Amino acid sequence: MYFDSHLHTEGLGFSDLKKLSEAGIKEVCSLAFFPIEPKFPQTMVDLFRKLTEFETLRCEAAGVKMYPAVGIHPRCIPPDYGFVMKHLEEGEWLAFGEIGLENVTKEEIEVLTSQLEIAKERDIPCIIHTPRGNKKSATEKTLEILEKLDFPVELAVIDHVNFETLDMVLRSGYWIGLTVQPGKLSPDDAARIVLEHGSEKFMLNSDAGYRDTEITTVAEAAKKVMEVVGEKEMRSVARDNARKFLRL
Amino acid sequence: MYFDSHLHTEGLGFSDLKKLSEAGIKEVCSLAFFPIEPKFPQTMVDLFRKLTEFETLRCEAAGVKMYPAVGIHPRCIPPDYGFVMKHLEEGEWLAFGEIGLENVTKEEIEVLTSQLEIAKERDIPCIIHTPRGNKKSATEKTLEILEKLDFPVELAVIDHVNFETLDMVLRSGYWIGLTVQPGKLSPDDAARIVLEHGSEKFMLNSDAGYRDTEITTVAEAAKKVMEVVGEKEMRSVARDNARKFLRL
Numbered sequence: 001m002y003f004d005s006h007l008h009t010e011g012l013g014f015s016d017l018k019k020l021s022e023a024g025i026k027e028v029c030s031l032a033f034f035p036i037e038p039k040f041p042q043t044m045v046d047l048f049r050k051l052t053e054f055e056t057l058r059c060e061a062a063g064v065k066m067y068p069a070v071g072i073h074p075r076c077i078p079p080d081y082g083f084v085m086k087h088l089e090e091g092e093w094l095a096f097g098e099i100g101l102e103n104v105t106k107e108e109i110e111v112l113t114s115q116l117e118i119a120k121e122r123d124i125p126c127i128i129h130t131p132r133g134n135k136k137s138a139t140e141k142t143l144e145i146l147e148k149l150d151f152p153v154e155l156a157v158i159d160h161v162n163f164e165t166l167d168m169v170l171r172s173g174y175w176i177g178l179t180v181q182p183g184k185l186s187p188d189d190a191a192r193i194v195l196e197h198g199s200e201k202f203m204l205n206s207d208a209g210y211r212d213t214e215i216t217t218v219a220e221a222a223k224k225v226m227e228v229v230g231e232k233e234m235r236s237v238a239r240d241n242a243r244k245f246l247r248l
Numbered sequence: 249m250y251f252d253s254h255l256h257t258e259g260l261g262f263s264d265l266k267k268l269s270e271a272g273i274k275e276v277c278s279l280a281f282f283p284i285e286p287k288f289p290q291t292m293v294d295l296f297r298k299l300t301e302f303e304t305l306r307c308e309a310a311g312v313k314m315y316p317a318v319g320i321h322p323r324c325i326p327p328d329y330g331f332v333m334k335h336l337e338e339g340e341w342l343a344f345g346e347i348g349l350e351n352v353t354k355e356e357i358e359v360l361t362s363q364l365e366i367a368k369e370r371d372i373p374c375i376i377h378t379p380r381g382n383k384k385s386a387t388e389k390t391l392e393i394l395e396k397l398d399f400p401v402e403l404a405v406i407d408h409v410n411f412e413t414l415d416m417v418l419r420s421g422y423w424i425g426l427t428v429q430p431g432k433l434s435p436d437d438a439a440r441i442v443l444e445h446g447s448e449k450f451m452l453n454s455d456a457g458y459r460d461t462e463i464t465t466v467a468e469a470a471k472k473v474m475e476v477v478g479e480k481e482m483r484s485v486a487r488d489n490a491r492k493f494l495r496l
Contacts, residue, residue, distance in 0.1 A: 012261040
């Protein structure tokens, strides 16, 4: 049984959710994301409600246990986002995500920092996006923000890490999300990384969502890790580390 | 080339959208619907933006030309819905939908009536839901509201019509949506209706969306209409009537 630690079930159809379940991906963490910039902060609150109240049930009906993560992604920061922060401060949440930096603007840094401050105060695990372009400097800035906040290492996963940012994130001590998807890492890449650096810090995910993505890459990467590294390591990166990080 | 006149692409994954295209369903009308009751009217405005600005492009990328319809569905009426009405009054829209009655409450009647008033004033086609339970009396009430407004017959389609409500809606003169989906009409049912009542008033749809629905039922029903009735009739109910109704 596998765990996909980072996807967006809201972009998937019921048939995709069934494909996850059939591939043995029985648990997933689905991260808040709105594919346009909202005009109103209120929208984010209703989206978090949809994710936690409706989407969990839809996934369950397809045979997938879904754990929701809420938060403001840097590509969908609404105006007056203080309204959303207040909501995040007041609610009960399993995890914050997808949060992080995209273009490393002043506003993005403020929004990420505010969410991390709430997370630290309230002891909430954070799933932190790193962008496709500008990856190295955005990751450096993200780690700098975390360090400045003295953010607990067990409370953040730096996601979409690639060969360019791997060493830097390994040195930081935070969890590392390996996104297996055409254009990101291949199952072979993931297996190679685990073989070289051990299984302790990594969790596999697909980042599947709205676009034309492959759905069951965690299962494929898990098989490759099992083949190249071993069963114990496969279990860690394809399930147990995600469950430990999310305190399940 | 077929036209699905009523579905919710926001509940479908990219692979489902590709399935539509591969089945020859190259045009669809995607209707606004939020699967929980929003807490804020602002949310609806951002959802209409997502549908018109993002979802159209996502469908296009999968090979499907999507025409968006916006409006307040009776199952997702927000508080202070006047905010949404003002937005509907001010914008440029291809169609209103999914609107209609579910439990025939005073609020639902007000929300439907307000939207129909805007539509009549602004000459906007309306796609009108009828509920699964309570279908006959809800359809009667819907037709009564339309009649009271002297709502133009060419400007509304009464949707999810079944054998219980067919005669009533035929007498009213409005367009009729035939939803082909397990639990609603079968392809055989649709063909039988067209054989008996002609092709002039009907348009086929799947109502595919968030749930475990069949995606390509319009193509299947079209084939059955072609076989049982004829090619000309198939073209009307599986494409041309929807295009005429939406003024494409």
